[in-house]
Amino acid sequence: MSNYFPLEESIYDRQGSSVRKVIETIANQYVAATPPNGFTFRTLSTDSFKQLEDGRYDMNLGPKFPERQLGEYGYACALVYSEEGSEIELSLSCYGPVRIYLNGGLFYKSTVADDVNILNQRSLQAQLKKGWNLFFLKMIKTSSGFGCVFGSSNYKWFPLHALSPFTERTGSGGWVYSSSETDLYPEETLPSAASLEKDLPSVWHPRLSGGSKQDCDFSSVFGILPGQSAYAWSSFTTNGHQAVPCTISGEAPGPVQIWVDEKLVLEAKGGRFDAAVSLSPGEHTLLLLSTCTEADWNVSISVSDGVTAYPLNAPQQIKGVRQSWIFLGPIESSGYAELGPGPFPTLYRLFEVKDTGEAKPLYWRTPAITNGYIRPYLENERFARWNYPLGVTLYGLLQAGRTLERADLRNYVNTHISECTRLYPYSLWDRKQYGAPAINHQLVELNMLDDCGSFGSAMLEAYEDTRDESYLQIANTLADYIMNKQERRADGAFYRLRPGEYQENTLWADDLYMSTPFLTRYYKHTGNEAAITDAAKQFLLFKKYLYMPEQQILSHVYDFKYKTPTYVPWGRGNGWVIFSLSELLAVLPESHEHRKELINLFDELASGYLKLQGDNGLWHQVLTDPSSYEETSCTAMFAYAFSRGVRLGWLQDPASYASSASRAWEGLTKHSIDHKGNVYGVCRGSGYSFSADYYRNELNWLLNDTHGIGIVILCGVEYEKMLASFT
Numbered sequence: 058m059s060n061y062f063p064l065e066e067s068i069y070d071r072q073g074s075s076v077r078k079v080i081e082t083i084a085n086q087y088v089a090a091t092p093p094n095g096f097t098f099r100t101l102s103t104d105s106f107k108q109l110e111d112g113r114y115d116m117n118l119g120p121k122f123p124e125r126q127l128g129e130y131g132y133a134c135a136l137v138y139s140e141e142g143s144e145i146e147l148s149l150s151c152y153g154p155v156r157i158y159l160n161g162g163l164f165y166k167s168t169v170a171d172d173v174n175i176l177n178q179r180s181l182q183a184q185l186k187k188g189w190n191l192f193f194l195k196m197i198k199t200s201s202g203f204g205c206v207f208g209s210s211n212y213k214w215f216p217l218h219a220l221s222p223f224t225e226r227t228g229s230g231g232w233v234y235s236s237s238e239t240d241l242y243p244e245e246t247l248p249s250a251a252s253l254e255k256d257l258p259s260v261w262h263p264r265l266s267g268g269s270k271q272d273c274d275f276s277s278v279f280g281i282l283p284g285q286s287a288y289a290w291s292s293f294t295t296n297g298h299q300a301v302p303c304t305i306s307g308e309a310p311g312p313v314q315i316w317v318d319e320k321l322v323l324e325a326k327g328g329r330f331d332a333a334v335s336l337s338p339g340e341h342t343l344l345l346l347s348t349c350t351e352a353d354w355n356v357s358i359s360v361s362d363g364v365t366a367y368p369l370n371a372p373q374q375i376k377g378v379r380q381s382w383i384f385l386g387p388i389e390s391s392g393y394a395e396l397g398p399g400p401f402p403t404l405y406r407l408f409e410v411k412d413t414g415e416a417k418p419l420y421w422r423t424p425a426i427t428n429g430y431i432r433p434y435l436e437n438e439r440f441a442r443w444n445y446p447l448g449v450t451l452y453g454l455l456q457a458g459r460t461l462e463r464a465d466l467r468n469y470v471n472t473h474i475s476e477c478t479r480l481y482p483y484s485l486w487d488r489k490q491y492g493a494p495a496i497n498h499q500l501v502e503l504n505m506l507d508d509c510g511s512f513g514s515a516m517l518e519a520y521e522d523t524r525d526e527s528y529l530q531i532a533n534t535l536a537d538y539i540m541n542k543q544e545r546r547a548d549g550a551f552y553r554l555r556p557g558e559y560q561e562n563t564l565w566a567d568d569l570y571m572s573t574p575f576l577t578r579y580y581k582h583t584g585n586e587a588a589i590t591d592a593a594k595q596f597l598l599f600k601k602y603l604y605m606p607e608q609q610i611l612s613h614v615y616d617f618k619y620k621t622p623t624y625v626p627w628g629r630g631n632g633w634v635i636f637s638l639s640e641l642l643a644v645l646p647e648s649h650e651h652r653k654e655l656i657n658l659f660d661e662l663a664s665g666y667l668k669l670q671g672d673n674g675l676w677h678q679v680l681t682d683p684s685s686y687e688e689t690s691c692t693a694m695f696a697y698a699f700s701r702g703v704r705l706g707w708l709q710d711p712a713s714y715a716s717s718a719s720r721a722w723e724g725l726t727k728h729s730i731d732h733k734g735n736v737y738g739v740c741r742g743s744g745y746s747f748s749a750d751y752y753r754n755e756l757n758w759l760l761n762d763t764h765g766i767g768i769v770i771l772c773g774v775e776y777e778k779m780l781a782s783f784t
Contacts (some may be wrong), residue, residue: 060728061737068734069726076777077461079726080770084457084466086734087450087766093469095441095476096433096496098404099220100377102263103428105231106133108492112212113148114219114232115492118196118204121262122236130240131196131203132259135219135232136250139185140438145217147181148210150174152202158193159183161247173201180210191222191250195242213498214444218434221377223254225265228376229425230432230495235259264427271369271381275347275354277424278384282349286312287386289345290402290421293360293367297338303367305332307358309347315358316344336362342372344402349387373404375431377423383431384422404431407483418486432487433480435496439763441476443500445571446742446763448511452518453767456774471523474516478527500531506543506551506571509535514640517578529582536579539572540591549591550598552617560745564602564615567743569595570633574640581644592641593651599634600658609665610680613752614745623747626680629740629764632694635662636768639698642707659698659707666695667717674724678740678752685753689729689738690765693772696721700772700779715779722776725769739765 064070072078106114118131125131139145149155152175155167165181196204209217221229241258242248254261266277273289295301305315305322308329315323315332318341323332327350347356360367369381388396388410396408396419408419423429435441451470458466477497484497494501499508513535520528544554551572552564573592580589602615603622612622613630638659645652669680675687676695699714699721701707708714729738739762746752 062731064727066731067727068730068732069723071732074723074726076722076773079730080457080773081461081463082732082734083730083736083766083770084454084461084734087454087761088466088469090761091437091439093440093472094437095472096480097436098373098375098431098433099228099230100375100423100425100429101230101432101491102426103430103490104263106234108208108212109206110493111148111208112216112493113150113206113208115206116194116196116204116232116234117152117202117206118198118234118236119152119202121234122203125198125203125236126238127198127200129198129236129238131198131234131236132242133192133194133196133204133232133234134222134248134261135192136222137185137190137192137217137219138436139187139190142187143185145183145185145215146210147183147217148206148208149179149181150177150206151179152196152204152206153199154197155205155207156195157181157207158191158195158244158247160186160191161249163244164192167205172199175202175206178210189250192219193242193247195240212493213502216435216493216495216498218436218495222248222250223252223257223261225254226377228378230377230434231263233261233263235261263429266424266426266429270379271359273345273347273356273358273382274424275349275356275384275386278422278429279349279354279387281352281354282387283351284349285387285389286346286348287384287388288402289347289356289382289384290372291343291345291369291382292340292372293343293369294340295336295338295362295367296365300335300337301362303334303336303360303362305334305343305358305360306330307356309356310353311348311350313348313356314346316342318342319344342402343369372402375404375423377425378431379425380423382424384424385419386422388419404433405479405483407480407486420483420486430490432491433483433496435498440473441496443477443497443508443512445499445507445511447473448513448515449570449771450763450767451512452515453770453774455515455519455522457770460774460777467522470515471519471525474519474528475523475525477512478516478525478531481527481531503534503538505553505555506539506568509539510571510573510575514574514578517575517582520582532575532579532582535575536583536585536588539576540588543572546598546617548598548601549594550602551595562617563745564599564617565745566599566603566611566613566627566630567633569599570637573637577641577644589641589645589649590651593645593649593655596634596638596641596655596658597651608668608681609661610669611662613743616747623745625746625749625752627743627752628676628678628680628688628691629694629743631662631666631680632691632768635659635666635698636694638662639701643701643705656707659702660709663699663702663708663714667699667713670695670717670720671724673728674720674722675728675738676721678756678758679749682749682753685749686758687724687728687738688740688758689725689736690740690762690768692721692725692729693765693768696725697768697772697775700775704775704779704782718776718779722772725772730769736761736766736769 371378409416421431576588576592603611613627678685678688699718
């Protein structure tokens, strides 16, 4: 095969095969390409379309516009952002006739078969351009229904977040919708993303609210609730170069408390108030707790240094908020304690208050739109995302940080994980509130091993640094799923039931990685012996289904529909197994009943893989096919396992495996990693097949794929440990 790049562009040519230089270059490249941007906070109205469990939007216009007659029109419009030009698979089900326009052109017109069967799901392939893409749907009311169900066909992995079009709604989330007696939007007059809503010929919903930008008007969000209290949160920025005396002035209809930068500066029973406070230059938070009276719930408030009146702005970066305040409530009494323990004010908590003896969840509201809330969205490809390839990537970056003694890398990993864990309780409520989550998609859905073990294992590894109890709480949820809810065969082996899917009733080598490293670390941190015994048994069970004794390697998948393994030894599938077995053996007690048998399995597999190493020190995509491409992630995992096996004494011929690991590391630095730290030759996420042609010709490699970046770093870390053990 041809090289991925000329040798003179390799990291080996520029820096040699020094482990520390290589892993630092890869880590730097990844972090630079994946800045810690976190979630995006936007406004959203609960009057917008709710999502179904599959993530598609239920655009049933019948209840929205009951006055519409047969043959009349409805419309829905939304923006979807694409970081790069990409193809997305969409799914459509129709209550009645639908036309879908994408970026001004007709994308799909429903057929008569679509129009009469809401249970039918039509799959559509849409090509998104880089940047903003505008979907406009035109629907006609018939006696069968009015509207459609539309969205991503795989929301869990490829969510389609609909954002509001039109200039007045810039930054807001959710579809907007309208209706008319006759068609007001022929193809030549479709609105654009930047249209002024006030100039369009129909009224669009959810309705935008008016009101003053500066008003702290609780009634615009909650109405009048005599005796109830609520919080309002804003911010302002002072000028100058030193602290100056400022006055916070205003008028409240009832009792009020005010905090500046989390320090209580005023308590008043109502009426006019003034509070003096000394403020340094820069941004300040302003928090207000107000109690509603019989007729009014609007607090006027201003901040001034006697010369300059400082304008109030919404706190933090919240898109779609035009007013200066966001609100939390209502609650029956007052004080921080009412909202339970934890930081406040913050967007990174779901709050709970007691309401007639039951806990009532609360999150921030906005008056910018009717029934408006603040909602976090996951809008980047990698950072703050919970999925299995990122689990192994973060594990690698964490180990790089430890090896290089770089606190910034460790902090980067912990920040990524904490973005997910801090808002986990919120994300469960978000799904209930809106039908499907906008963050933590895999963690919230939690219906397969892919959702659990890899990221969960990285989280528990990071727990050694952070001691963040939220990590353990989520780990308990993951352990409960794996040990008590995951589908198993009668003998206890994990498998994929997945009725109606192509992978129905199959067992995958990958799933040893998606489960056993997590169970191993869960045992390490909790002492749960059932977890590590379950992990140990899985290897023996999977061997029964997948082991190819003539070559001492594994088939990728066993298909119970056909009662046979596929007999295709996919490289990374085998890599997952021996990598995960090394994770287990490093923790499994010496006295464990299965340890000897598992040591033998490790040695057998290593012997099989050793025989298949290629001339360049790399292993191939199909292990037994030298014509298939040299695959980076499986090479890194084999070298990782060999290095660990040599260092910890699990292998019968350590010299051969040490030499093999050395050849593999040199091969990676010459052929898989360029001088900028880009990683080549990593197979993309796989399906399965009984044909080796699928793996060789269709399952292609991707540049800087997260299935391989962390694995390569881990390989380097373990290889260096092996070398150090020789001295």
